[in-house]
Structures are given as structure tokens and as C-alpha cells.
Amino acid sequence: MIAFQSLMYWASFLTDCRTQSAGDSARLLTNKILYFAEHALFRLFGRSPHFNHDWAKSPFPLSSCIKWSRGLSAWYVIEDLSSVISMEGAGGEPQEWILDGLLPGMVIIDVGAHHGRYSVCASRKVGPAGLVVAVEPHPRNVEILEKNLSLNDIENVRIFPVACWSERTNLNSKSAALLALHAVTWGQKNESPLPGIPLDDLTKEQGFTRVDWIKVDVEGSELAVLEGARETLATFRPHLYLEYHRTLSSLNDWLVAHGYHVDRRTEDPHAPGYGWILASPVHAELR
Numbered sequence: 001m002i003a004f005q006s007l008m009y010w011a012s013f014l015t016d017c018r019t020q021s022a023g024d025s026a027r028l029l030t031n032k033i034l035y036f037a038e039h040a041l042f043r044l045f046g047r048s049p050h051f052n053h054d055w056a057k058s059p060f061p062l063s064s065c066i067k068w069s070r071g072l073s074a075w076y077v078i079e080d081l082s083s084v085i086s087m088e089g090a091g092g093e094p095q096e097w098i099l100d101g102l103l104p105g106m107v108i109i110d111v112g113a114h115h116g117r118y119s120v121c122a123s124r125k126v127g128p129a130g131l132v133v134a135v136e137p138h139p140r141n142v143e144i145l146e147k148n149l150s151l152n153d154i155e156n157v158r159i160f161p162v163a164c165w166s167e168r169t170n171l172n173s174k175s176a177a178l179l180a181l182h183a184v185t186w187g188q189k190n191e192s193p194l195p196g197i198p199l200d201d202l203t204k205e206q207g208f209t210r211v212d213w214i215k216v217d218v219e220g221s222e223l224a225v226l227e228g229a230r231e232t233l234a235t236f237r238p239h240l241y242l243e244y245h246r247t248l249s250s251l252n253d254w255l256v257a258h259g260y261h262v263d264r265r266t267e268d269p270h271a272p273g274y275g276w277i278l279a280s281p282v283h284a285e286l287r
Contacts, residue, residue: 018068020075027060028067034059054081066151074120075151077144086117087148094266095121097278098215098241105129107210109199109238111164111225112217114141116148116157122213123154131156135202137163137194138173164218165196166227198228203236211236220245226254233258237281246273255279 035055071089102125113134170193267275
């Protein structure tokens with residue numbers, strides 16, 4: 001039994017190294033073996049392993065390698081470890097909260113689409129009659145998002161390379177070590193400003209006649225997004241799936257004041273003060 005489990009583990013390990021070329025698969029396999037070997041040695045000698053070690057970069061750089069995600073059943077471009085975590089679904093998000101509520105023909109707005117994990121999943125749920133609106137301001141993220149959609153022949157996702165904000169303004173990029181952690185800020189000088197617009201403007205200018213769900217993951221700017229979506233929320237009464245970043249109390253107050261009820265909440269076990277909220281309009285049931 002133990003031998004069978006071991007065999008299955010290594011078979012799974014090898015399958016998880018599938019890429020679009022044998023050379024990339026070999027490099028990915030080498031990186032992962034060395035990564036896990038390093039961790040095993042650290043534990044053997046009673047030392048804490050370097051959890052910030054990025055196996056997507058060392059010893060072989062895997063940036064731009066096209067990898068298969070078993071969780072998504074989709075191809076995606078490796079940029080850094082955050083893209084792997086995101087597209088492999090290893091971040092711990094309760095994504096089933098939103099995905100289980102999506103039906104064919106629905107319209108979902110993915111604010112902070114990153115490289116498209118939620119957009120890819122949602123596109124399959126809403127089908128050809130539905131629409132996914134992917135909002136992502138960072139140029140490199142947009143490039144990768146476009147590539148990931150193309151790799152998987154997804155045609156019901158529309159990308160808007162802007163940041164949702166409380167008003168129309170120029171915003172600035174707040175860089176981080178990983179692309180998934182990049183954020184937008186207001187009030188700081190930047191030579192390459194990012195366009196920020198209210199979600200209300202986007203829905204009106206695009207002539208949307210329905211919005212069923214809004215997902216928001218914007219690294220701490222959740223309230224700015226909601227403030228710019230007041231009319232959209234009042235008109236369409238969509239369900240909300242929000243990732244919060246030390247903003248739980250203020251988000252709760254805002255949602256209650258605008259006729260929303262928090263149905264579920266969970267905290268990220270690896271990051272105190274961070275977590276996810278599922279909210280629905282008062283007196284509305286999940287559809």
C-alpha cells in the first residue's frame with residue numbers, strides 16, 4: 001500500500017511538470033527536485049527552510065515557459081512563483097463560493113484579473129452566451145492574461161486594461177517582488193500612470209444590461225472599487241466575492257450600509273488580517 005502511494009505521488013509529481021516542450025519540462029523538473037531536496041535537508045538538520053525560494057527562477061529561469069495546470073485543465077505562462085500559485089489554485093482561496101454560483105449566460109466582472117485563473121474558470125461556467133469582464137491595469141499582467149486566454153481558445157472574456165477606482169483619475173503602480181502583489185496607489189508621482197475609472201463608468205459605457213457577479217482582488221483597494229460601483233450595485237444587485245487586505249471592518253460597514261449581507265467569510269490561515277468574503281444583496285438568494 002505504501003509503495004503504491006509512493007508510486008502515485010511521484011507519478012503526480014512528474015505529471016505536474018508537463019509543459020509544451022520536453023526541454024522546459026526537464027528544466028521545471030530539475031528546479032522542483034532541487035527545491036524539495038533543499039527543504040528536506042534543512043529539516044533534516046533542524047533548520048527552517050527558505051520558503052521565499054522561488055523554484056520558478058532557480059537554477060533555470062522558467063519565465064515564459066508554458067505549463068499545464070491540472071487544476072484548471074488549462075495552459076498558462078509562468079512569470080514567477082505567484083503565477084504558478086495562482087494558476088495552479090494553490091493559494092487557498094475558496095473559489096468554489098463564486099464558481100458554484102455561476103450559470104450559463106451570466107455576466108461576471110473580474111476586478112484584478114491578474115493572469116486569469118478566475119477568468120478562465122468563469123468563462124467555462126458562463127459559456128458562450130455569458131461574458132467575463134477582466135479588469136487588470138498592469139501592462140505585463142495584461143500581456144500574460146491575453147496569452148493565457150489565447151492558449152486555451154477562450155473567446156468570451158473581454159479585457160479592460162484599467163484600474164477600477166472611486167473616480168476617474170491617474171493612478172500609480174506600487175511594485176512588489178511578485179506580479180500578483182502589485183497594487184495601485186493614488187497621490188504618488190509616477191512617470192507611467194495607470195488609468196483609473198469607476199466601475200459604474202465601465203458598465204454604462206459598455207452598455208451592460210446585466211451584471212450577476214463581481215469578484216474583487218485589488219491588494220487593499222477594495223473600498224475604492226466599491227465606492228466607484230455604487231450605481232452598478234444598486235441597478236444590478238450582483239453577488240460579491242471580495243478578497244480583503246486588513247480592510248474587513250470597513251468592508252463590513254460599507255456592505256451593510258449599501259444593502260448587502262455577508263454570507264460567508266474566511267481568513268487566510270497564512271496571513272492574519274487577510275481573507276475572503278461572499279456577500280449578497282439583502283433578501284436575495286444565491287442564484
